[in-house]
Amino acid sequence: MNPFSYERPSDQQAALTLGARSGAKYLGGGTNLVDLMRETIEHPEMLVDVTGLSCAIEETDGGGLRIGAGVKNTAVAADRRVRERYPLLSEAILAGASAQIRNMATVGGNLLQRTRCGYFYDDAAHCNKRAPGTGCDAIDGFNRMHAILGASTACVATHPSDMAVALAALDALVTVEGHNGARDIPLIDFHVLPGETPQMETVLETGELITAVTLPPGLAGRSSYRKVRDRASYAFALISVAAALEVQDGVVKEVRIALGGVAHKPWRAKAAEAALKGGPATEAAFRAAAQAELASARGLRDNAFKIELGQRVITDTLVKLTALQEIR
Known part of the structure; x- marks a missing residue:
């Protein structure tokens, strides 16, 4: 060091x-x-x-929540307002790490954590993220955990955060401060895809500081976070799904879906949402929407299974959310 x-x-x-x-x-x-x-x-x-800065969770005028960047992950997951209005966020945080890590990790730090790709951590490997221009050994190496969406010939790493996937589904805004003032960035635009510059991971400018994450009012329906991993204890996602669904009279009134473990950033499932909104809340419709979302996915030697797995997890998550609303 x-x-x-x-x-x-x-x-x-x-x-x-x-x-x-x-x-x-x-x-x-x-x-x-x-x-x-x-x-x-x-x-x-x-x-x-x-x-010691930005450590409060406060109500907003519109009925949402403003979460300071310095708030610990444990405090967010345990907050009554988060558990009641945004249960998928609480579930994502609890699925994301051990209690010891959650007690230390902050909201801002969670958003800025870097990939857990083994080649990124191996200084004997070629990694464009660690050393731009050297290549990506993951593409032809062991790539079970790697990206199936939004990857490039320069990098196939995935973003490790569970919390950020839930925030993407919730239409969260990230507030940053710099010497040019404050700006609000939609969470889904905060992280960037690798392209030819995988060392560039966010839109933050030099010296900018994350100060808060703001959540809009929650959906009237149900939400949940599903994480598929190799073991039930602390492990990163093969596939994760953050979903919020509102169904009225058998029709999808509102739906938000984000995926983790599949891309360089939390992946907002816009194609699936567009296919579902205003249509029937049926298993067949959910499956078709999941297939539409993953139509552009490209598997590598060890991770092609993620495409079918992702379709199944999206479908099953939406089916269960629909059932919960029917018995409410």
Whole structure:
């Protein structure tokens, strides 16, 4: 690990001033960044500790919630308003990591965590994300966990966050602050696909700090988060589905679906949503919508099974949400 300095600013403006310095990195819970420093993937010259900033969960005027970037994942999952209005978010966080990690990890840090691709962590491997221009050993290597949507010839890594998948389905906004002021970024636009520059993972500009995530009012229907993984204990998703569904008189009135474990970013299932809205809430319709969403998926040697698995998990999740509304 390289030498670095440590600063703990007392307010947001001081954090932004420090964060604008060359070589500075913001530090949340450190559950990913410190690992990356140990592995000599990240080399910050200064850590700016922002864990004491933006630590509240507040009501918004429109009936939503504003969650500070410094709020711990455990606090979000346990908040009564989150559990009642946005159960898929609470479920996603609880499925995402051990209790010890959830107690340390922050909302902002969760959004900025980097891929768990084994080749990214192996300094003997070729990885365009770690060392641009060197190639991607995952494409012809062991790629069971890798992307089937939105990948490129430069990178097939997936984004590891469960929480971010739920936020994508909820139409969350990410608020960031920089020296040019504040801006709100839709969660689904916050992360970027790899293209030819997989080292660029978000639309954040130099020195910008995530300050909050805002949730709009929840849907009137039901929502849930389903995660398929190789073991029930702490593991990253092969496929995950965050879904919110409102059905009236057998017709889909509103639906939101996001997928995890399939792409470089949380994947909003726009094709499936368009196919379902205003149509029948039936298993056949759900299956057809899932097939439409994954029609562009491309499997690699070890992960082609994800295409059928994704269709099945989407379908089953929507079937169960429909049944819950029918017996409500």
